[in-house]
Amino acid sequence: MRLRIQATSKPLAGRYCPPGDKSISHRVAILGGLARGTSVIEGFLEAADTRATLAAMASLGAEVTESEGRIRITGGRLEAGNRTLDLGNSGTGMRLLAGMLSGRPELIGHTLTLIGDESLSARPMDRIIRPLSEMGARIGSREGRAPLSIEPQALHGIRYAMPVASAQVKSALLLAGLVADGATVVVEPGPSRDHTERLLPAFGVDLLDGAPGVGVRGGAELRATELRVPGDLSSASFVMAAALMVPGSRVEVDNVGLNPTRDGVLRIIDAMGGRVERLSDETVGLEPVGRLAVHGEGLRGLEIPPAWVPLAIDEFPIVMAMAAAAEGETVIRGARELRVKESDRLAVMCEALAAVGVDVTETPDGAVIRGGRVRGGRVDSHGDHRIAMSMAVLGLVSEGDIVVERAQWIETSYPGFVDDMVALGADMQWEADDD
Incomplete structure (x- = not known):
């Protein structure tokens, strides 16, 4: 199955509860x-x-x-x-x-x-x-x-x-x-x-x-x-990125896990100038959980400290998508571990970003992404659920449609992703593969 995404015509809005961690x-x-x-x-x-x-x-x-x-x-x-x-x-x-x-x-x-x-x-x-x-x-x-x-x-x-x-x-x-x-x-x-x-x-x-x-x-x-089980911050990061990237959006994220050993994506968002409010904090069992409000007020590029990489290792595909939509240059280093995930995520994300018109350079342990313009195009997920969702989110701010091939791999970690995005105002449609 492939997934077609069109740029949103209005801000994303609503309350959202991510799936279990x-x-x-x-x-x-x-x-x-x-x-x-x-x-x-x-x-x-x-x-x-x-x-x-x-x-x-x-x-x-x-x-x-x-x-x-x-x-x-x-x-x-x-x-x-x-x-x-x-x-x-x-x-x-x-x-x-x-x-x-x-x-x-x-x-x-x-x-x-x-x-x-x-x-x-x-x-x-x-x-x-x-x-x-x-x-x-x-x-x-x-x-x-x-x-x-x-x-x-x-x-x-x-x-x-x-x-x-x-x-x-x-x-x-x-x-x-x-x-x-x-x-x-x-x-x-x-x-x-x-x-x-x-x-x-x-x-x-x-x-x-x-x-x-x-x-x-x-x-x-x-x-x-x-x-x-609290809500999954990794899954929530796709919705949060969408809200941050689409101007004027406001999305509340309920019951999301805020474990400090994996909050690197929140640190990166903050350093990119993203506005995320903590509306509440509690402890569920032994895990910290909270409610967040995410606002679409623009992002800027940054140089990501290598020490943050282990704290956001699963979120780097969506971080790279945010960098493509941000103003300025983003530099990622110390992320060689991304090459041995479900795919070589550095190579595949750089290939996908280039395919939709983003100025990107792959390096041995990271990438340099010069953001600000996304033209649109067709990309292959390479069987990687996080690549598919990241490129789908990027389609919300693309000049033309983004079509993600083999997007059915989303089912491995987040079966409700498209429904959740559509409920918040995104324009995404499943399409059958060509015969």
Whole structure:
């Protein structure tokens, strides 16, 4: 399917509640399946990626039921009922499950295989295979890529200094450490999202202070809990960017997660001169949540500090779209990690921006974007949901239509994106592919 976007004829306006946080939804699906008793989860993200993780836990013996907008997960002991687990396009699901499965004592003697689609099968998995192998894990791969063949083994704890900050690697090791002998401590070179560290105590696991790292001790028993997943800031960033880019817009964003380990996009927006008001703040479970008002009053280019990159790693496609619409030059450095996402996001976004008339130069670890004019044109998402949504948002301020090919990949993380944008006043229409 392709998506056609026309420039808006009037400001965007309304109240908006983003879908449940994708990162947290993956984690509660896994932890709920490990915990004894029945966990009740409200606000779980209804998207292909998170559904794949939840289905994997169900295949491993967790009982999953749904009613009245809540998901109930009864766990406590895994079983190798289905030994091939399809994670679709979900890199988070694959990496976290690889860590969790590597040492499960009830699965020793079995072999489990994690598979994914073409895009996921091209993404690097060595970054988890290496440290998990140091713990004693036995993981086969296709030259460091999926499918992953996992033979659960008795593990031992390690202290691991990560070469690059990564919440997925950190979480995979902490999940493995839950059943390892001794303590497992992860030390990062910089901050990454800390949802796993916030969730583990909610499921009854005490964290170890391995300053400057974080850790767990093997043998902890997880207990079921009840929690509400806050709205996803990454998903909300597309709507916020649209409101910032379209002059005169005012959009209120309700129940959005404001975790300080992933608020880089808010820092970047502020530095670009974007006006975002915090109308309220609260804490939902262990996560900070708030209500924001976003105003369309113009953006300006900036040089993004490399230290902000890990705090906004998933939002850089939409940051690049905002830079294209902003006045002046935006410089991005220290973002090489974007090359190993669902696509090479630096290359694909630079290619897409150039295709719609933006003056952009790709660099080895970033880009230079000279904003102010977007002519319009046809772009390919390259199977990347965030590329598709970012270019769709940019179409709202384009001189001509922007058509996004293979936009159906939006379904992997944000199935309601087009409906939400249309409700706020955007002009977007799905079109069938040509025969």
